[in-house]
Amino acid sequence: MSEMLIPARSQPLIAWLIAALLVLAVVFFGVLPAWLKSQALSEQIENGYQRLDKMRQVAQAAPELTVEYERIRQQGIDKLFYPQGMTAAQVGKELQNQVAAVVARQNGTLFSSEVVDETQAQEAEASTSDYQRVTVQVVFQGKTELLREVLHAAYASRPLIFVEGLEVKPLEGVDPKEQLVRVTVKIATYWRGAKP
Structure with missing residues (x-):
């Protein structure tokens, strides 16, 4: 080679x-x-x-x-909140009713209202606290005054209610003086769950 x-x-x-x-x-x-x-x-x-x-x-x-x-x-101030005998579903329904009443009072349109399922978070909280969390998501449409009224009602109705999420979309094609908005809001509260 x-x-x-x-x-x-x-x-x-x-x-x-x-x-x-x-x-x-x-x-x-x-x-x-x-x-x-x-x-x-x-x-x-x-x-x-x-x-x-x-x-x-x-x-x-x-x-x-x-x-x-x-x-x-x-x-005993915690007795001012949702009572111990209520269930999470009842507390969620109460929150939904409160928001629906505010929307109706302000002549808004309520599109949906649902209790958000947070079972894993609830189980973790239940093991460490007497209080359990309930979250409600509401979608409505109305004037900006309605949004302000809903936020005020969430703040004023009970001390342990929090606005956790807020999405505001202005609707197009309306008079600026009569500006309508579509709002998605998440409101959470804590209630004293039944002890085992």
């Missing part, structure tokens, strides 16, 4: 090409993936620090909230 002979002049060029290929291979298969992994880990660390800051804020507020909770429990 005849061996392939490389001219002496081409040997340094081929050696440099092989060296350049090795350097490129190391960069693409070693340095670049390591740099990308480092960036991903840096983002995870930054997110971790942000979560840690939030947890520290919660931990700092926890003693105050616990003291307030105990004060409310001792004074």
Whole structure:
């Protein structure tokens, strides 16, 4: 067999090409993936620090909230909320009725009203607290005054009612003075569930 002979002049060029290929291979298969992994880990660390800051804020507020909770429990103020004998369905229906009454009073149109199923969250809360969460999602249409009235009713009716989500879409083609909006609102409350 005849061996392939490389001219002496081409040997340094081929050696440099092989060296350049090795350097490129190391960069693409070693340095670049390591740099990308480092960036991903840096983002995870930054997110971790942000979560840690939030947890520290919660931990700092926890003693105050616990003291307030105990004060409310001792004074019997929690009896002002939904009573212990009610079920989650009854509490949800009561919330729906409250919103429907406000919408009807303001001559709005109620499109839908439903209790949002949160069974996993309820099971976790039930094991750690006497209070259980009920969330209602309502879709209605009316003037902006209706939206303001619904939010005010949610705030004023009972101390433990929260507006968790709000989506407002202005309707096109109407007089600006009589601006109509279509609103999707999520309202949550806590009720004292029956103890086992």
